[in-house]
Amino acid sequence: DVKVTQSSRYLVKRTGEKVFLECVQDMDHENMFWYRQDPGLGLRLIYFSYDVKMKEKGDIPEGYSVSREKKERFSLILESASTNQTSMYLCASIPGLAGDNEQFFGPGTRLTVL
């Protein structure tokens, strides 16, 4: 079974803090994704990565950066957390480079920025 794990289920941080969200997948997937999910807005893509050290901006990259030093791990970084970054963050991965694979999601991290 593919497993995608995220470092925390719930996280509370203060405005201005640097926040790291970690995602690990155990099936040697090439592509990994970070989304945020907000009521009424659905899932929105922040960043994705198709190889180690490779990254591409999604639809809403402002205020975020990412790191992929190892194939199995994809980190989302909030350089200076703000209250409008309070959200549910979801990581996903897919095998191979073919585009039509199902995405495997982690359980999500609910981040609250005070």
Place this chain on the structure above:
Amino acid sequence: SQKIEQNSEALNIQEGKTATLTCNYTNYSPAYLQWYRQDPGRGPVFLLLIRENEKEKRKERLKVTFDTTLKQSLFHITASQPADSATYLCALDGGGSQGNLIFGKGTKLSVKP
């Protein structure tokens, strides 16, 4: 840019009936379309994928149709059960080769016993 709409935010039906959820898109025709189920506080789980050259796909009590002329996909759950209550997300290929998806906002289905 591609827009995707799931027509109902919420759908309430009686147990045993067929639930039908709608997904409409504008702009380019996607090469494929996927449906996911999401339970509260959890990540989405993949259900079905249908490609542009396929009219219909089935999996147990689930059926998906894809009409590229109408730019619409319908998702059916037959003989619905309270355990089918969840939010269902439609997702289209994002037009790139890296597996990007564009997600709809979801339809929350409630099946009453």
